[in-house]
Amino acid sequence: MNEAAGKGGSVEAAGGAVAECPRCGAPLAGGVVDGLCARCLGALNFDTFTRIGGAADEEPHAVPTVEELSEFFPQLDVLSLIGRGGMGVVYKARQKSLHRHVALKLLAPERAGDPMFARRFASEARSLAALNHPHIVGVHDFGEAGGYFYLLMEFVDGVNLRQLIESRQLSAEEALEIIAPVCDALQAAHDRGIVHRDVKPENLLIDRNGTVKIADFGIARMMDEPAVEGGLQAVSDYAAMPTLAVGTPDYAAPEQRVSAPCDHRVDIYSLGVVLYEIITGQRPGSGQITPPSRRAVVDMRIDEILLKALQEEPDLRFRTVAEFRERLEEVQEQIGRKSPDQERRTWWARKRPLAVVTFAGLMAAVVAAALVIKGQPNHEGGPPSSEMSEEPLLEMESLEKAYQAFEENFAALQEARGIQIVGMPDGGNAPREQPEVVKKLEARDRQLRATILRMSKGRD
Amino acid sequence: MTNAFRTHSGEFHTTRWSIVIGAQGHSAADVNASVESLYRQYLSPLYAYVRRRGYSPHDAQDLTHDFFSRLLEKGWLSSAQPDRGRLRTFLLMAMKRFLANEWDRAKAEKRGGGSQLVSLQSEEGERLFSANAAASSTVPDELQFDRNWAMVLMQTTLDHLRREYERSTRPGDFAVLKSCLTAERGGIDYPVIARELQLLPASARSLVHRFRRRFREIFRAEVAGTVSSPEEVEDEMRALILTLGQR
Numbered sequence: 001m002n003e004a005a006g007k008g009g010s011v012e013a014a015g016g017a018v019a020e021c022p023r024c025g026a027p028l029a030g031g032v033v034d035g036l037c038a039r040c041l042g043a044l045n046f047d048t049f050t051r052i053g054g055a056a057d058e059e060p061h062a063v064p065t066v067e068e069l070s071e072f073f074p075q076l077d078v079l080s081l082i083g084r085g086g087m088g089v090v091y092k093a094r095q096k097s098l099h100r101h102v103a104l105k106l107l108a109p110e111r112a113g114d115p116m117f118a119r120r121f122a123s124e125a126r127s128l129a130a131l132n133h134p135h136i137v138g139v140h141d142f143g144e145a146g147g148y149f150y151l152l153m154e155f156v157d158g159v160n161l162r163q164l165i166e167s168r169q170l171s172a173e174e175a176l177e178i179i180a181p182v183c184d185a186l187q188a189a190h191d192r193g194i195v196h197r198d199v200k201p202e203n204l205l206i207d208r209n210g211t212v213k214i215a216d217f218g219i220a221r222m223m224d225e226p227a228v229e230g231g232l233q234a235v236s237d238y239a240a241m242p243t244l245a246v247g248t249p250d251y252a253a254p255e256q257r258v259s260a261p262c263d264h265r266v267d268i269y270s271l272g273v274v275l276y277e278i279i280t281g282q283r284p285g286s287g288q289i290t291p292p293s294r295r296a297v298v299d300m301r302i303d304e305i306l307l308k309a310l311q312e313e314p315d316l317r318f319r320t321v322a323e324f325r326e327r328l329e330e331v332q333e334q335i336g337r338k339s340p341d342q343e344r345r346t347w348w349a350r351k352r353p354l355a356v357v358t359f360a361g362l363m364a365a366v367v368a369a370a371l372v373i374k375g376q377p378n379h380e381g382g383p384p385s386s387e388m389s390e391e392p393l394l395e396m397e398s399l400e401k402a403y404q405a406f407e408e409n410f411a412a413l414q415e416a417r418g419i420q421i422v423g424m425p426d427g428g429n430a431p432r433e434q435p436e437v438v439k440k441l442e443a444r445d446r447q448l449r450a451t452i453l454r455m456s457k458g459r460d
Numbered sequence: 461m462t463n464a465f466r467t468h469s470g471e472f473h474t475t476r477w478s479i480v481i482g483a484q485g486h487s488a489a490d491v492n493a494s495v496e497s498l499y500r501q502y503l504s505p506l507y508a509y510v511r512r513r514g515y516s517p518h519d520a521q522d523l524t525h526d527f528f529s530r531l532l533e534k535g536w537l538s539s540a541q542p543d544r545g546r547l548r549t550f551l552l553m554a555m556k557r558f559l560a561n562e563w564d565r566a567k568a569e570k571r572g573g574g575s576q577l578v579s580l581q582s583e584e585g586e587r588l589f590s591a592n593a594a595a596s597s598t599v600p601d602e603l604q605f606d607r608n609w610a611m612v613l614m615q616t617t618l619d620h621l622r623r624e625y626e627r628s629t630r631p632g633d634f635a636v637l638k639s640c641l642t643a644e645r646g647g648i649d650y651p652v653i654a655r656e657l658q659l660l661p662a663s664a665r666s667l668v669h670r671f672r673r674r675f676r677e678i679f680r681a682e683v684a685g686t687v688s689s690p691e692e693v694e695d696e697m698r699a700l701i702l703t704l705g706q707r
Contacts, residue, residue, distance in 0.1 A: 023642055031591060031607065031704075033614045038607075040642035041614050042701040044672060045679050062662040072660060109666035112659070113630030144629075147654075147663025 063089050064106065064146070072146035076104065087198070087219045092155060095140075101155035102140060108223065112147040121149050124222045127194060135185035137205065137215045156213050159421055161201035165278055167421060175278045176332065178204065181212045182271065183325035189217060190264040190321060197221055197262070199270035200251040201277065208418055210411070250283050254312045265314040268321055272309030284310055301331040394451045402455055406448040413441040501616060502547075503528070505608035506555055507585025508592060512601045513559065521582045527558050546696055547686040548609050552602065603703060610700040613686075617679040624674075633657055637671040 021037035031038045069078045069091065076093040079101075083090040088107040095102045111117040125142035128151075132138065138154040161178065164170065170178075182204060186196060196203075197220035205213045253269035255262045276284045279302065280295035289310055291303040305327050311317045318324040396402040416438045419430045431437075503524055510520040531554065588611075592604050599607070618638070625634035636656050640648050654664035683700065684693045 021642075023644060023647075031588075031611050033611050034618045034638070036618075036638070036642045038611050038614065039704045042610065042704040044641055045676055045697060045701055062665060064660045064662050068660050068662075109660075109663040110670045112663060112667055113625070113628040113633060115627065115629050118629055147657070147659035147667060 064148075066091065069104075069146075073104065076102070076152075078104065087216060087223060095152075101157070103137075103153045103155045105151045105153060105219075106148040107151070107219070108149050109147050111149060112144070118144065118149070121222055124218050125151060127192070128218050131189055131192060131194060131217065133185050133188050134211070135181040135213055136189065136217055137213045153215075154213075156205040156207050156215070158205055158207035158418055160215075161204040161206065161274070161278075163421060164206060165201060165281075167417065169281075170278055172332075175275070176328065177210070178206065178212050178278075179271070179275055179328065180325055182214060183321045183328075185214050186264075186267050186271065186321040187325075190267070194218055195221065195262075195264045196267050196270075197256070198248060198251070199267050199274060200248050201274055202248075204274070208415060210414065253314070254286070255314060263314070264321070265317050265319075268309050268317050268324055269311075269314075271321065271324065272306055272317075276306050276310065279306075299331065299335050301334065305331060393454055394447055396451055396455065399452065399455045402448060402452045406445070406452060409441060409444050409448055413438065413445055416441055501612060502551060502609075503582070504585035504588055505605055505612055506551065507582050508588040508608055509552070509555065509601060509605045510559070511586070511589040512592070512604060517582070517586060520585070523559075524582065524585070527555060530558065545688055546692065548606065548696075548700075552605055606700065606703040610703055613682050613700065614679065617675060617682055620678050620682075621671075621675060630657075633667065633671075637668060640668045641672060641675055 021040055023040050024037060024043075033041055063081065063084060066078045066080060070076075073093070075096055077096060078091050078093045080092050081089065082092045082103070088105050091104040091106075093102050093104045094100070107121075108117065111121075122142065125139060129139040129142075137156060139151055140154065141152040143150060159167075182199075186199070189196065194217065196214065196217050198216060199214070203215045205215050207213065249257065251270040251273045253262060253266035256266050273283055276282075276292055279292050279298055282295060284290070284306075289307060291300075292298050292306055293300050293303045305324070308327075309317055309324055318327065394402075394405075396405065416434065420434045420438055423430050506527065507520055507524045510523050511517065515523060588608050592599070592608070622634050625631050625637075636653060640653070648668060650661050650664045650668070653659070653668065654661040657664060657667070659667065680693065680697065683697050684690065687693055687696050
């Protein structure tokens with residue numbers, strides 16, 4: 001480190017007595033270091049005694065505007081800011097050459113120019129790009145621009161699971177439709193040695209066709225310090241990236257929270273938290289975990305699966321995500337076999353005590369019980385269950401036809417809700433009458449449910 | 461060091477004390493690179509101090525050279541244990557003692573020119589001396605030594621930071637970011653910096669912030685290398701910075 005002691009600037013005092021520091025205004029009595037006022041340079045250190053590592057050490061993170069970005073990404077029309085999180089900022093953009101929408105993710109402005117980070121970023125980005133899977137958000141390109149590292153990714157037009165579960169309850173089959181492909185995608189990645197490390201509802205995107213895609217694969221690792229090289233890290237560096245060092249706390253596996261070595265089984269844990277949340281509406285928290293069946297109407301075998309995925313000790317979890325998925329499907333089948341036809345579709349129902357009571361008061365006990373067990377989800381939690389019985393029933397040729405109609409309507413309803421939440425597929429705002437459209441579809445949804453209920457009751 | 465922006469204190473800051481102790485029993489002729497670094501860093505303040513005591517440039521050069529030779533050869537450092545305190549204080553004390561007791565004898569024994577290394581550093585030291593003389597003749601010699609010491613540490617810090625940038629993918633940033641070190645927090649014009657560095661404004665803010673933080677980290681590590689225990693770092697930093705504020 002010493003060969004350049006005299007190479008750069010030099011230490012000296014101001015010649016004569018004329019020069020004054022433009023900042024402190026004092027004559028440069030303390031001298032000049034490399035052209036800088038020594039007093040002010042010293043003050044910078046003084047200043048930091050309270051600041052190093054402290055909250056005050058952090059500058060607020062401003063986010064580039066769409067206009068600012070255009071200069072640095074001439075190949076894109078940057079359209080709008082669509083998200084920001086601990087890992088970066090995401091914009092919707094249009095790739096001029098290919099006339100397609102893309103998602104532009106900006107990361108780590110504090111790493112600009114860092115050659116080691118650049119290498120790691122490039123190597124991670126390449127392996128992500130090679131991770132070609134229908135249920136993983138694709139990486140088209142990556143690079144460094146304007147002081148940011150960026151990823152150009154497939155644009156998923158839809159909602160994330162967080163938005164979905166906050167807008168309504170999911171039925172069992174919907175949940176499985178989401179979880180199963182997520183398992184497949186995670187398994188495919190794990191087979192290539194890539195661990196997500198930040199599985200959470202915000203990172204599970206559902207497009208307008210209902211296809212699930214995992215976003216932000218490997219970003220957590222990219223931003224993290226590799227454990228082998230880490231060694232002694234400056235305290236302030238940790239402080240600078242509190243959310244980056246580990247996954248999102250509520251979903252992070254115990255070993256991630258304490259920065260212990262971790263492998264693909266952290267994803268199994270996080271996925272367990274996600275499924276637990278879909279079923280019960282709550283996250284399991286740490287320590288003693290309440291079995292999901294105590295929080296929602298759910299088969300005990302689901303308890304067993306989730307408690308296994310959520311084991312503190314990685315060795316006690318499922319060995320692979322594939323195993324997790326197989327077990328879920330097995331249980332689903334077992335439940336299905338035991339129950340008559342349409343009940344096969346469901347394996348839990350969210351506990352809704354008030355609705356259940358009202359409902360029981362109005363309907364025959366048998367029907368009420370059947371409904372609760374079958375767990376026909378009552379979307380929106382809005383209309384009281386009693387409304388169901390008042391729906392004008394539809395004439396259907398057969399139960400199968402009724403199911404078909406229900407599914408078609410349900411798909412349309414999902415689409416309509418998607419538009420209501422995120423706007424039109426082309427990026428435009430939702431039509432003003434969209435709430436009406438959703439309402440109509442919901443009404444039909446209720447009618448069809450009631451019809452199916454009546455028809456299946458007739459069968460019993 | 462591989463990563464220009466990560467602090468692994470062990471990587472760049474070999475403590476000066478460990479250099480001092482490791483150098484015992486060696487002659488100045490076969491000093492290794494680490495001792496050379498000790499020379500480079502601390503010769504100028506010592507040289508300037510000697511000059512301030514009234515010695516001619518030539519004598520001061522000989523004197524600092526001999527001082528270091530004795531320091532290494534005569535086992536003065538056998539007592540330089542880690543509980544020895546601050547290197548700054550230790551070196552000044554040793555120099556004072558040398559001036560009082562040893563110098564005359566040494567001069568009688570031999571008269572030789574200083575090594576090339578010493579003459580190099582004495583140029584720097586001479587510059588310090590004349591600058592000090594011009595700016596503040598009333599400052600006590602000891603305080604001036606401390607001031608120079610602080611400035612040398614800051615210079616070392618800047619040099620270190622400069623080399624980090626030379627190795628980075630944005631080597632040109634250093635000159636611009638350097639000017640932000642002494643600016644008031646509110647007085648930094650981020651849009652201007654962003655334009656100069658071809659950065660997005662948000663990123664410029666982040667880079668400036670990181671640069672300032674990095675300076676503090678390195679400076680701190682440099683200071684840590686001159687004290688014997690971690691608890692002394694803060695005190696030594698305060699002490700050094702205070703010397704700059706006194707007139």
